[in-house]
Amino acid sequence: MKSTLIIVALLLMLGGCKSTGGPTLYQQLDGKAGIERLIDSFINQIARDEKIIHYFEDANITHFRDGFINHLCALTDGPCEYIGDDMVAIHTGMNINETDFNHVVELLINAMNELNINHTVQNKVLAKMAPLRAEIIEI
Numbered sequence: 001m002k003s004t005l006i007i008v009a010l011l012l013m014l015g016g017c018k019s020t021g022g023p024t025l026y027q028q029l030d031g032k033a034g035i036e037r038l039i040d041s042f043i044n045q046i047a048r049d050e051k052i053i054h055y056f057e058d059a060n061i062t063h064f065r066d067g068f069i070n071h072l073c074a075l076t077d078g079p080c081e082y083i084g085d086d087m088v089a090i091h092t093g094m095n096i097n098e099t100d101f102n103h104v105v106e107l108l109i110n111a112m113n114e115l116n117i118n119h120t121v122q123n124k125v126l127a128k129m130a131p132l133r134a135e136i137i138e139i
């Protein structure tokens with residue numbers, strides 16, 4: 001738990017770094033099919049989590065799934081254009097605190113572990129997401 005938080009904090013600082021050459025992160029995640037598997041596992045994690053599920057009480061899960069898949073595809077340099085609302089617009093009013101944000105990141109890590117995604121790739125995914133936290137926490 002503690003080490004996860006330290007890793008997330010470090011990744012926050014690394015968030016601006018770009019990789020050069022080689023397969024895209026999208027390809028390393030096994031493309032669209034891999035991202036779909038990951039988000040399905042992530043949604044299962046959220047559904048089982050008593051601390052987080054209440055945020056999703058009024059959410060349309062199919063819409064959330066499609067939006068998150070598309071967003072992650074674009075974020076990992078895949079062939080997608082995210083056309084949903086921006087992160088601030090979506091999360092405004094949810095009052096997500098830092099603890100819950102970190103917990104959701106842990107659920108995503110659980111999902112990546114469940115799918116045996118290697119830790120180098122996991123860290124790259126987290127590094128892409130870390131800069132978004134300011135657009136999501138306590139807004």
Ligand code: HEM
Pocket residue numbers: 052055056058059060063064066067068071084085090091094096100101102104105129130132133136
């Ligand atoms: C870096 C972390 C996060 C990212 C990248 C992210 C991204 C997204 C995306 C792409 C969507 C769907 C957009 C669409 O409608 O097309 C979404 C929806 C949502 N997110 Fe997040 N999110 C993050 C963290 C969180 C956290 C920590 C929570 C709650 C604790 C949360 C709660 C929600 C909820 C409830 C919705 C559904 C809103 C609705 O449809 O009514 N998100 N998020």
